[in-house]
Amino acid sequence: MTRAVLTGIDGSPQSEAAVRWAAEEAVRRGAVLRILHAWPWLSAANVEGLPAGGLRPAALRALADAAEEIRRAHPGLSVETAVVGDDPADALAAAGEDQELIVLGSRGLGGFSGLLAGSVGLAVAARATVPVVLVRADGTAGPGGPGADGPDRREIVVGVDGHHAADAVLDFAFTEAARRGARVRAVHGWDLVPVWTAPGWVPPQVDLAVQDGSEQAALAKALTAARAAHPNVEVIAETRIGGAANAVVAASAGAELVVVGRRDRLHHPLGIRLGPVTHAVIHHSAAPAVVVPHD
Structure with a gap:
């Protein structure tokens, strides 16, 4: 073919x-x-x-x-x-x-x-x-290189769910980085989930440093197979509090590409199957956005 x-x-x-x-x-x-x-x-x-x-x-x-x-x-x-x-x-x-x-x-x-x-x-x-x-x-952030305020070398940003990583999304990002001679910035955004109490919804009592360490460990595990398959690709693994969409959009400044996933099984009555994170990223990314379908 x-x-x-x-x-x-x-x-x-x-x-x-x-x-x-x-x-x-x-x-x-x-x-x-x-x-x-x-x-x-x-x-x-x-x-x-x-x-x-x-x-x-x-x-x-x-x-x-x-x-x-x-x-x-x-x-x-x-x-x-x-x-x-x-x-x-x-x-x-x-x-x-x-x-x-x-x-x-x-x-x-x-x-x-x-x-x-x-x-x-x-x-x-x-x-x-x-x-x-x-x-x-x-x-402003085309395929030729980083923006004026971006990183000092070519970079592919990929959004990663550290707890449910999609192999197809990571493989696309790492393969494209290898093809372009770029590094991968793997971004995992997380947030605190409010809990219900008598006064109403309140932030959970969580040690942020401990929780971030747990998120970093989950991200490192999610990247293991992709790193092994692409040993010559430099990787920056980054966790950010504030939600997945905000984390990826913030990292997109100066990137050559921003890679996010779309679950094939995510259906909508009107036929649109973009999840909220992917939808937000492709609207607000400062770089060309790639949507990769996966199981």
Whole structure:
């Protein structure tokens, strides 16, 4: 099977940034780059009608222009393009089943600055069977290196549940770090769980130093297999009090990638299957966010 990185383009600055990012990743992986443009009006049933009769040639021209730009930047890269007459999220999720990676642009939601993902990105990240990367367009923390206030070397941040670690998430983070010559910052966020008493909910009486030592031990155990599989990857194991999402978002400044997991068995009546931590991280991460599905 041909190794490929899939990306989608819709003419927005976010999707253009995603195509460039995907091209660099395809070169890094020795894979084919596949660029897809999807919209329901581009279906075969609508090609002869209006407005699709004019839209399909325009879509083809946009794809050709994007492919030509990528080929000029990466002469040895194989680039394939396709137009699909379907809902973008449906088309990308379906086309991504046989790919190594899906890379999508991201845009803010509801006018709130700092929000990362749009509706298509969220839908694909929630449904895809392969890792999905969400790339922002402003370049503040792109794939080329750390930000101005970030670490002094290349770094992949991975969120780790020290008590229920996901092997697929850790393997992706460590493999990508090895591929990029980066180190891994494994972050485990924890918090105090309030207890119910007669006056109401109150913080538990816990020795924070002792509890943090316990969390550090759990994180070290969770990283054992990944460290053994990637002995040449430098690892920083970090625990932070304040919750998992806050910990990972705080660590994302200056990172090349932030890697989080999505449980395949996590279902929602509307079909979205992103847990609260992953949902928060992909909205607020300062770096491109990768959502890795796992059991």
